[in-house]
Amino acid sequence: MTPADPTSYDLITLGRVGVDLYPQQADVPLAEVETFTKSLGGTATNVAVAAARHGMRTHIVTAVGDDPFGSYVRTALRTFGVDDSGVATVPGLLTPVVFCEIHPPDHFPLLFYRLPTAPDQHLTPQHLDPSVLGQARMLWITGGALATEPSRGTTLLAAGQRHHSADTVLDLDWRPAFWDNPQEAPAWYAKALEHATVAIGNQDEVHVAVGTRDPDRAADLLLERGVRLAVVKQGPAGVLARTPTEDIRIEPLPVHVVNGLGAGDAFGGALAAGLLAGRPLHEVIETANAAGALVAGRPACADDMPYPEEITELLHRHRTRPAGAPPLAVPPASRTRPGDDRSTRRTPRHLTEIRAADPERVRRAMNSRPRFDPARFGGPLFLLAADHPARGALAAGGNPTAMADRHDLLARCAEALARPGVDGFLGTADLIEDLTLLGALDGKLVLGSMNRGGLPGAAFELDDRFTGYDARGIQDAGLDGGKLLLRLDPQDSATATTLESAAHAVDSLNERGLLALVEPFASRRRDGRVRNELTADAQMWANNIAQGLGRTTARTWLKLPVVPEMERMMSSTTLPTLILGGEGGTDQDRLYATWAEALRIPQVRGLIVGRTLLYPPGDDIAEAVDTAVSLLAR
Template sequence: MGSSGGGNTLDLLSIGRSGVDVYPLQTGVGLEDVTSFGKFLGGSPTNVAVAASRLGNRSAVITGVGEDPFGRFVRREMRRLGVSDEYVARNANFNTPVTFCEIFPPDDFPLYFYREPSAPDLQLTPDDIPDEAVANAKVFWLSVTGLSQEPSREAHHYALDLRNGSGWTIADLDYRPMFWENEEIAHAEVERMLSKVNVAIGNKDECRIAVGETEPDRAADALLERGVDIAVVKQGPLGTLAKTKEERIVVPVTPVEVCNGLGAGDSFGGSFSHALLQGWDLPKALQFASTAGAIVASRLECSTAMATEVEILHKIKNHPETTPVIEKR
């Protein structure tokens, strides 16, 4: 039985990873040769909440941290960036995870996760879920990484069952093989989850794990067949494809000089959630999210790099070539 959670209705509530990103301050250099690093708040669902907060939304994260200095940093930095830490569990048995990356622009950004033998966010149980906050949040965001292990898997399904068709429930198909026992288990768990969400977002390989398809149109159709209302397939330099039962939308990529592409997807997610909260139509929401992702890809860090609405709309105005292409189905 989860806790009740109080306060006003959240615009966005996410669940899943949090930790510390330790990113090199030199690009084009392997970790063995890096001499200086920056320390940033990290974890994909946490970054999504930061992006939503940067755009003026009331956001929070259900996650876990260790009883250690990095755990204190995570909670403090969340608050500094406008995200509530009310639902952050503290776990004395596991360290707050740390993630390193290498930066080889424009498209090579290896990640190294230090989350063994487990991470506090994967130790979440239904008792850590704030029932009322989950049920009432306007947007509830999850990453499939949280389905990779128990007890987090049970906690995620407990939260999803509280939604009961209310608001937007969005699944980031963020598949990372190092968190899973094998692809077969990942496919089964992601497919089980899809019936409980109304938006799914992923790249081609993540769609392969979710529905066994990599061709973008077939992948989007397969996601719709699983019950989602909006299927979004990110295609890198080919832009973003989205489908509903009524529309097929393609948003061309926003041209930027890429510095670090790792935060782009989280920026996309928080900005897309913001657009839905504003009631914008789907083409406008996708263009806004795609542009926000491009802006963050042009910056070094993730959480502290999230764009403001003014920055995003200015970028859109200067790049009319990113106007969505819409086909009725």
């Protein structure tokens, strides 16, 4: 253990490391699993990685074998920002491998390959540096390390070398398979509690430590053993945290569970970070609870530990979740910290992996997505639109190919959708499915874009064929409605085909009880390009044609541009209308003013804006969206 700067550590963890080989097929026994995914694991390791995601300077004391998996462990730790100088190599032993079965929501049996013994069970006092242990702000030890010698004595020695004013956390971490004689465990747990200031465990673990599964009684007994904070994780019953002066109870945060094995360690890393930051205990436990929920909704342990921004977002989604809504879908883990790199901060490479290895997950995510509350149609709406790429319309913000970068586009959409007051999204299937996998569309009004066949500049541009969603696809995907573009040019015969197709689409959506959002324009071809006539008279002509489509207009809404004489133009319809954002420009304040004026017209029920806010001047998406949302009278 020879760190370069021993005074720099916020957290040192001591204990288990391993290589997790988790199945890519759920609800099958281990013998029938076809493929596995490799990731980093082990309680002490996971907690170190989780704390590093919170910006903590972390160091681990553990051991690996002299084998390729040992090299993998060291590289992975460094990649995750954990100092690996305390990782020893034990000749003659192999780095542990762990298999599991995945049976959501609560059955994940483990199979440990740690025989005859694992390298981390051979940690000795020679692997410790007293000066490093004494100066670190927090030490995290585990019950699993107490199962056998010499790791047991080394763990107790490390805890005993700590100053009484610095925190030592005992993670009760009960693994009966590690013990030759499990009946000895309570006595050794008692020895470790003599040195601990914080104790954390689930109900099975506190039962081993203090003889009761009752959370309140267990917390009291842990406090009597001398810890200043006792945390009892209760699964579906939430979390209890108790000090001599505080009693904190946090309800569970319901998510769609994928693999619950790393949740407790994510909780631990967030707990350590919150305690070290000196935050109020209620905030610390609530944040830790959400961190655990995020990892429960993901397939791996260390590799899927969340960043604080992801935790904050999940808490926001939870707090705004309608009563009775299904569990939240969890976005796949980001491989870079949100904010570090726009192209990857919200768009992990796991999207491609999911589509390649488990395409059925797309359907499952769509089916389990929390839906929009129809009662909210009564108020003003704010929707984000991003269906332009499917027509090959990629220009935005002065960049002719801005929307071609799918990772960047998804990151921008996810950021905008996370802002308060954003009610929904309009897009094609590819974007809607990606954003659903990321959890960005939970509880949102989602409209599928239908006719994307009129490619800009093409000879057939006004033949706006239905190459996107159809009404059945919108219904099957659990969306709230469809949007269709209706460009009308009396001099182009393709207009007749588009009109007929649009009428059929309106009928099909209405038959299924779905909203039909029609976007009409009076269009003309000039110099070989189709141009929309943005005048009051031209738009009134187009509006009247659009609102006559189909056998009923009971669920038809219009999507209209801002034009001069806006109030006179809107006198042409009684249909609910969303104002589109337009092309935007450098004068954002003037644009907001035109939207605000339009929103005062009774038929106008909200805004549906895309490139103007996704690629705003100055590139501050949050500020642009927040300003636009503030225009709605709510």
